[in-house]
Amino acid sequence: MNKEPEMLQLELEGIMHASNDNIVMTDGEGKVIRVSSNCTSIYGKEEDELVGKTVFELEKDRTFSPSVTAVVLNEKKEVQVMQRTPTGKVVMATGIPLFNKKRDIVRIISFSHDLTEIQLLKEDYEELRAKMIRYESEIEELREQEKRTNVIIKSKTMIQIRELVERVAKSDANVVLLGESGVGKNVFAKALHEESERNQKKVIEVNCGAIPEPLFESELFGYEPGSFTGASKSGKKGMIELADQGTLFLDEIAELPLSIQVKLLKVLQEKKVTPIGGSEAKQVDFRLITATNQDLEVLVKQGKFREDLFYRLNVIPITIPPLRERKDDIYKLAQHYLTIFNEKYHTNKFFHSKAMNAMQQYDWPGNVRELENLIERLVVTTDTNMIFASNLPFVNQMDASELPKQEWQLESFEEQGLTLQEVLEAVERNWLIRASKQYKTTYEMAEYLGLSQSTVVRRLKKYNINSK
Secondary structure, eight states, X not given: OTHHHHHXXXXXXXXXXXXXXXXXXXXXXXXXXXXXXXXXXXXXXXXXXXXXXXXXXXXXXXXXXXXXXXXXXXXXXXXXXXXXXXXXOEEEEEEEEEEOTTSOEEEEEEEEEEOHHHHHHHHHHHHHHHHHHHTHHHHHHHHHHHHHXXXXXXXXXXXXXXXXXXXXXXXXXXXXXXXXXXXXHHHHHHHHHHTSTXXXXXEEEEETTSSOHHHHHHHHHEEOTTXXXXXXXXXXXOHHXXXXXXXXXXXXXXXXXXXXXXXXXXXXXXXXXXXXXXXXXXXXXXXXXXXXXXXXXXXXXXXXXXXXXXXXXXXXXXXXXXXXXXXXXXXXXXXXXXXXXXXXXXXXXXXXXXXXXXXXXXXXXXXXXXXXXXXXHHHHHOSSSEEOXXXXXXXXXXXXXXXXXXXXXXXXXXXXXXXXXXXXXHHHHHHHHHHHHHOSSHHHHHHHHTSOHHHHHHHHHHTTOOOO
C-alpha cells in the first residue's frame, strides 16, 4: 500500500514532463505546487521561481498575463484565455478546477499551448490584407491596362513598348514587329488591332513560314473558279481580301518568296488585289502588321528581300526584347499562365518561392512560348499543389550558386497571392523538411516540432517528404 502513492507520484511527474503543453498545478488558494519542465521556455522562469508562489503574485509581476488560474478561482469553472508571456510568446491557456465532495476547489490544473508562430502569421496576414486594400486601386488600374492591350508585362522596357503600341494603334501606319521566336510578337499584333478603330472587323493572321511556296499566291490573293487544275468551282477569297476593313498580320514576313513580295508591294501601293484567274482588281482597305525574327536589312543586302518592300513595311519598327532581358515580367507571366492552366485542368497549383527564383534566373531561350509550355506541363505532371524548384527541368543544369537562397518570408506570400491556408501549408512543409534533415527518427522530429509522432508520420506522407 505504501508503494501506491509513490507510483502515483512518479506517474504524475512523468505526465507533467512528457507533455508538449506547459502545465501548472495550484492548490485551492492559487498557490503553485507543480509545474512542467518547459515552463522556462514559455515563461522565462525556473521551476523553483514558480513553485510556492501564488498566481496573484505571478500575475502582478506579469509572469502570467493574465492568470487563467485566477479567473478560474473567480468564476468556479473551466476557463480559456490568451496570454502574452515575458519571453514574448503568445499562448492559449486553459484552466480546469478540481472539486471535492463539498464542491470546494482543491486543485486547479492549467495547461497552455504555444501559438506564437500562428499568431505572428495571423498578424502578418492581416497586415498583408491591409496592404492589398491599400493597393487595390493601383492593381485595378493595371488590370484595366492589361485588358486594353491583352499584354502581361511589368518591366519598364515593356511598359514603354506597350505605351508605344497604344499610340501607334490609332493610326493606319504599317508596323513591323521584330524579336526572337516566342517573345510574343503575335500578342502585340493583336493588341495593335484591338486598340485600333478597325477592332470591330477581323484580324487575319498568316504564318508565311508555314505555307508552301506553290500555294502562296492562291492563299494570299485568292482565285477565281476554274482558274487552275484542282481549284474550287466556287473560287476562293485570299487572305488579303478577307482582311478588308480589318487588319492583315503577316508573321515571319522574311519567309515570303521574292515573287510574292513583288505582288504584295503592288497591293500596298494600289490598295487593290487581283485574284488568280481574275480580270478585275478588287478594292481593299486593310491595316498591315508584319513580324520577323530575322534582320530584314541584312536580307535586303543579301538580295533575299526587296528593298522597296522593306521600306514600305518598316514605317514603324517595334522591337520586342527576349524574356532574359526583361526578367521583371517572368513572375507576372508565370502567374498569368498558372491561372489559365489551373482553370483549364481544374487544379490549384502554386509556386514555391525558390521555384520562382529559379525561373527568374533562367535565360529562357524559347522566351514566353517556352514559359507558357513549361507552366502547362508543370500543372499537368506535378503530384503536389506546390510546384518546387526541383520540378523545373532546367534546375539541375544551373549551378547551385546561381540560385538565390531565400528563407520563407511573408512578403513573398503577398506577391504570390497565396491564401492563409496555402501559407500555413507552405510553412508547415518547410519546417518538416528542416526537421527531416536535422533528426534521424520521427520521434526526434516530433519532439523538435512539438507534435505527436503519429502526426509527424501523417504529415510527412501528406507532403511526400522522405525521412531518414
